[in-house]
Amino acid sequence: MADELRLVLLGGFRSGKSNVAHSFLNVKCESDQMTTQCVKMEGNINGRKIILVDTPGWWKCDELCDTTERLKAELVRSTSICPPGPHVFLLVIEVDFDFSEKHRKVAEGHMQFISEDAWDQTIIVFTKLKHLDDKTIEQYVEREGENLNKLTQKCGNRYIGFDTDLDRNGSQAKELFRQIEKLVAENNGRFFKADARRLMDLEIKIKNVEEKATARAHQVLEKRRKLEEIKSDAEAEHDVTPLNIVLLGWVLSGKTLACSVILGADISFDKTVKCVRRCGEVNGRQVTVVDTPSFWKFLPYQLNADSVNIEILKAMDSSPDAILLVIPADTSFLEEQMEVILENIRPLGEKVWRQTMVLFTWGGSLGNKPIEYHIESEGDALVRLVEMCGNRYHVFESMSMSMRDDHTQVNQLLEKIEEMIMECALLESNDEHQGKNKKSQERETPSEWLRVEDVKKLLNEEWERSDAMMKEMLKTMSPQRFVRRGESLDVPLNLSGEVINTELFINKRKLKDALEREWNRREAIDNARIQYKLKCLDASAEMSSCADEEDIKMSCAKVNDWHQRQHLSDYGSVSSYEEHDKTEQDRD
Known part of the structure; x- marks a missing residue:
């Protein structure tokens, strides 16, 4: 048996991976920051050297195609930074949500992206066991049904429960270590060996992306330097004139929250159904921000x-003096997103x-990577969008309430806007930007089409229904209640048109996939809301045994205030819940 055990932790965002890593190795965590790149840790258990690699988490509802290229690269790289390769993969899954077919496919997709052979060396680690109440982990697996059973079967039915809050005597850590040793023995000490060619190609790709990112950053700096040189005294007066900004973006991009960050105002999670004009003073300058209703991301x-x-x-x-196109940096940007943005911008004129x-939100997901790295790694679609905007972009690294006291990222944004205004004044009248040619539409039968007006009505009714369901669920939740999720939106099969007209009808086959992906981030937000509410309820329950009546009232008021602010529909961002109160978050 190997003297050294090498492990790789995998799983969804906020699944508790980092907690498992630190508890298993009995190492104190020095930071509560989310894991944005592979982290190599070392320890010693029963005289055995342990090397453990923690990895960034994927969105549990997002298909592999909607995962950023940065995260995909980290998943592949995780197998190479514990040479010659890991003995065991630990797939971390929390038990506080209903494990659906979607979650199974997402987990399988990301695991198989590493390698189809990884399953033979994988143990599932279930976390957040307090939500099981008095049920065993075996009863949970059986109750969850077909989808979770299919996943456990892929791992040879190897799974274990591990809750850092409940493992007071270290018995769960000992049992996990025993199962790891058992699996290594069954595999005769065999370790996972990554494809050398794939690792070499990845290394070349990363180097190429880094070079392009550096070149882009230098290009932007040189352009800004030249603009600064030609800035006259008269133009400098713009720094004190009122500034009018319009925000555009797709649903859940963090657009409304970005408005609050710019103005240093209270965060609003209300649904933006009409243009909202908000004014404030930033560094002595009057700034007006117009928040607009969001358009769809995939539709x-x-x-x-x-x-x-x-x-x-x-x-x-x-x-407006400036239009900020808000794009979250924690999700992929594909050709389809480019086409949707072009469609929505086109009515505004070339x-x-x-x-x-481009204003990138949730830049904290980049870790130590510059925003230029994200732009180049995502590929041609995002590069073209940035260049259509004259290579103008900015990133909000944090969207939390604490950023209202740090105006650095907002001041830098206003400087770039001022430079854009100057550049716009210097541009010639001819427009060099060209829209992307529309693809020819394939001929299909009338039964394959849905009436656009019917689908629009369905989308808005379903989104409002989801809001109502979530609001009711939050009202009736208790710390002991196990969280169950509803069914995903499906495509009604009785909607059809008689005449094919692409302006009035949409293809039914393409719509189903787009709807599923459109609702994925919404589901992640709802789960985040539920988890936060449960933590607040747990805290209130603990206080009830030792706190006086006034303290309990204050705690309940805090929960109610949070619930009111969380009444969000399609215009917040999943990360807005996770950064609202850092002290309440899991480390990944």
Whole structure:
């Protein structure tokens, strides 16, 4: 048997991976920051040297294609930083949500992205066991049904429960170590050997991305230096003139929260159904930010509610000095997102790109990688979008309430906006930007099409229904209640059209996949809301045994206040819940 045990931790975001790592090795965690890149840790158990690699978590509802290229690279790299390779993969899954077919496919997709052979060396580690109440982990697996059983079977039915809050005497850590040793013995000490060619290709790709990112950063700095040189005294007066900004973006991009960060105002999670004009003073300058209703991320322009398209056009009536196109940095950016953005921007006219800058939100997910690395690693679609905006972009590394006291990232944004205004004034009248040619539409039968107006109605009704269900669930939750999720939105099969017209109808086959992906991030948000509420309820329960009546009232008021602010529909971001109170978060 090997004298050294090498382990790799895998799992979804906020599954408790980092807690498992530190508890298993009995190592104190020095930071509560989320894991954004592979972290190599070492320890000693029963005289055996342990090397453990913690990895960034994937979104539990997002398909592999919606995972950033950065995260995919870290998953592959995890097998190479504990040479010659890991003996065991620990797949971490929390038990406080209903494990659906979607979650199974997401877990399988990310595991198989590493290698199909990884299953023979995988143990599932279930976390957050307090939600099981008096049930055993075996009863939980049996109760969850077919999807979880399929996953455990892929791992040879190897699984264990591990809760760092419940493992007071270290018995769970000992049992996990025993199962790891058993699996290594069954495999005769065999370790996972990564594909050398794949690792070499990854190394070359990373180096290429880093070089392009450095070149882009230098290009932007040189451009800004030249603009600074030609800035006259008269132009400098713009620094004190009122500034009018319009925010555009798809659902759950963090657009409304970005508005609050810019103005240093209280965070609002209300649904933006009409343009919201908010004013404030930033460094002595009057700044107005117009927040607009969001468009869909995966669905075409024609499926926006009519009010969304009308309100976005109304926002342009204010003659904005700058348009910020809000893109979250914690998700992939594919060609389909580029097409959706182009469709939604097109009614504003080609010249709008001269006034547009990309504002990346949730830059904290980048870790120590610069935003240029994210742009280049995501590939051609995002690169083209940034270049259509004249290579103008900015990143909000944090979106938390504490950032209201640190104006650095906002001040830098306003400097870039001022430079964009100057650049726009210097541009020639001809427009060099060209829209992407529309792809020809394949001929299909009428039964394959759905009436756009019917789908639009369905989308808005379903989104409002989800809001109502979540609000009711939050009202009736208790610390002992096990969280169950509802079914995903499906495509009604009785909607059809008689005449094929791509302006009035949408293809049914393509719609189902788009709807599923559109709702994935919404499901992640709902889970985050539930988990936060449970923590608040747990804290209140603990206080009830020792706190006085006034303290209990204050705690309950805090929970109620949180619930009111969390009444969010399609215009927040999943990360807004996770950064609302850092002290309440798991480390990954």
